[in-house]
Amino acid sequence: MVDDPLNNLDRRILHLLQIDARGASDTDIANETDVTGTTIHNRIKQLEKQEVILGYNPEINYEAAGYPMRVLFICSTELSRRSDMAKEALEVRGVVNVREMLAGEENLHVEVVAEATSDVKVSTEQLDELGLQIVTSNILAEEHTQPWNHFHQEIAGEPDTLSESESTEE
Structure with missing residues (x-):
């Protein structure tokens, strides 16, 4: 991997997509960055190809969608099996997010959404059947x-200063 895979334009594009990926058109982003829509389109495609952009996911209000229970399970597994266990945990009913911790005993954090506590119980049993040791669980109130x-710190609020090679269309 390159030491610095992103240039200032790429960073601006990523930030603007984070703010509103669904509503931000190539033209809108081009207007914010002083380059053409074609350049923006090409850059986004390149960022996707490089797997810098992995996808575009909606932010869900699970409570409004009928799933008021959100539980974070802090689990332990052998470090050598952590990635495999994370993939298996994603198959458990209600699991919406699995985070692998770099090290330590509490190395897998599993987020579950459910309609009722009985559904959480089913998820708990399925996680246990996988061989995960549930250390603790917490009901999530809000996430911000x-x-x-x-x-790139200097791009915040400053006019974009692109080099000639950064602003040329690809």
């Missing part, structure tokens, strides 16, 4: 996220 504008 924001776009990460630190791809």
Whole structure:
């Protein structure tokens, strides 16, 4: 992998997509970055090809969708099996997110959504059947996220200063 795979234009595109990936057209992003829509389209395709952009996922209000229970299970598994267990955990009923921790005993965090506590119980049993040791579980009240504008500190609020090679269409 290249030491710095992103240039200033790529960073701006990523930030603007984080703010509104669904509503931001190539033209809208081009207007914000002073390059053409074609350049933006090409850059986004390149970022997808490089797997910098992995997908476009909606942010779901599970409670409004009829799933008021959100539980975070903190689990332990052998480090050598962590990735395989994460993939298996994704198949468990209600699991919407699995995070692998780098090290330590509490190395798999599994988020489950459910309609009722009886559904959470089913998910708990399925996680146990996989061989995961559930260390603790917590009911999630709220989650707060924001776009990460630190791809490159100097781009925040400053006019984009692109080099000639960055602004040329690909």
